[in-house]
Amino acid sequence: MNDRIKVAVLGRNGRMGSEAVRAVEDAPDLELVAALGRGDDLQEIVDAGAQVVVDLTVPSATRENVRFAVAHGLHAVVGTTGWDDDALAQLREQLAEASGTGVLIAPNFAVGAVLAMKFSELAAAFFESVEIVELHHPRKLDAPSGTASRTAELVARSRERAGRGSSPDATESDPFGARGADVAGVHVHSVRLQGLVAHQETLLGNTGEQLTLRHDSFDRVSFMTGVLLGVRSVAEHPGLTVGLDGYMDLGL
Numbered sequence: 001m002n003d004r005i006k007v008a009v010l011g012r013n014g015r016m017g018s019e020a021v022r023a024v025e026d027a028p029d030l031e032l033v034a035a036l037g038r039g040d041d042l043q044e045i046v047d048a049g050a051q052v053v054v055d056l057t058v059p060s061a062t063r064e065n066v067r068f069a070v071a072h073g074l075h076a077v078v079g080t081t082g083w084d085d086d087a088l089a090q091l092r093e094q095l096a097e098a099s100g101t102g103v104l105i106a107p108n109f110a111v112g113a114v115l116a117m118k119f120s121e122l123a124a125a126f127f128e129s130v131e132i133v134e135l136h137h138p139r140k141l142d143a144p145s146g147t148a149s150r151t152a153e154l155v156a157r158s159r160e161r162a163g164r165g166s167s168p169d170a171t172e173s174d175p176f177g178a179r180g181a182d183v184a185g186v187h188v189h190s191v192r193l194q195g196l197v198a199h200q201e202t203l204l205g206n207t208g209e210q211l212t213l214r215h216d217s218f219d220r221v222s223f224m225t226g227v228l229l230g231v232r233s234v235a236e237h238p239g240l241t242v243g244l245d246g247y248m249d250l251g252l
């Protein structure tokens with residue numbers, strides 16, 4: 001009896017998708033039943049009998065990919081960035097009519113990155129200043145990164161709970177945007193550099209001290225443990241989960 005989980009990967013030719021294909025193929029409890037690239041017909045994943053779809057495509061495609069999966073009763077594990085509040089709200093509406101279907105949207109599948117986001121959230125309540133620097137390869141399509149945006153949102157939520165105001169900043173003139181992006185009131189700076197993969201620092205400052213929380217992904221294999229955790233767990237988490245920490249017992 002083949003009780004392996006049937007998996008389809010979207011984005012099979014990409015940096016992440018090709019890694020995910022290898023990870024699924026190497027997993028004894030998973031069966032890769034379909035792997036789609038740009039232009040391929042999504043109906044192939046239904047015809048192949050997929051139970052879980054892994055989306056590692058591009059921001060312009062991911063929403064339709066996930067809508068299709070949920071509409072056909074397939075669980076989805078999503079790493080692709082570009083999921084703003086409006087997109088998340090639409091997906092929640094669709095899932096409300098699709099009982100039992102689970103969707104995980106994970107800004108970052110690396111366990112260290114998930115922990116660094118949580119540590120940033122925890123620490124942010126105790127520091128006057130918090131800023132984020134994310135550093136990636138120069139072929140990344142979006143800025144700031146989904147991980148940095150998620151970290152900023154968690155930091156802002158933590159600071160609001162603690163009754164902390166904005167980080168002190170006397171800037172009066174910034175004609176070139178040197179102070180970076182403003183994400184939920186947190187300054188986020190994006191670096192794109194040949195030779196990098198995926199890196200982030202949360203900088204927290206008080207008078208006389210600084211705490212730096214840094215995570216580095218040197219190889220995309222670092223994301224695969226989280227991708228496989230998502231595939232193996234999504235069916236047990238109906239509805240929408242944002243963040244791999246929702247599938248982990250961090251005890252924080």
Ligand SMILES: NC(=O)C1=CN([C@@H]2O[C@H](COP(=O)(O)OP(=O)(O)OC[C@H]3O[C@@H](n4cnc5c(N)ncnc54)[C@H](OP(=O)(O)O)[C@@H]3O)[C@@H](O)[C@H]2O)C=CC1
Pocket residue numbers: 010011012013014015016017036037038039040056057058059061078079080081082106107108109110146223
């Ligand atoms: N959550 C996480 O841990 C991580 C998330 N990411 C995110 O994942 C996404 C992919 O990153 P990365 O692999 O580096 O990007 P790539 O551009 O290397 O890969 C994306 C792939 O998707 C393909 N594609 C585009 N549209 C479709 C479609 N409709 N159906 C199937 N395939 C399609 C592209 O085709 P083509 O080659 O023709 O362009 C490309 O091969 C990004 O949003 C990135 O931010 C990345 C790393 C980790």
Ligand SMILES: O=C(O)C1=N[C@H](C(=O)O)C[C@H](O)C1
Pocket residue numbers: 081107108136140141144145146147148197198199
């Ligand atoms: O594009 C990438 O490479 C990555 N994208 C994700 C993001 O935008 O946060 C995750 C990781 O940083 C790598």
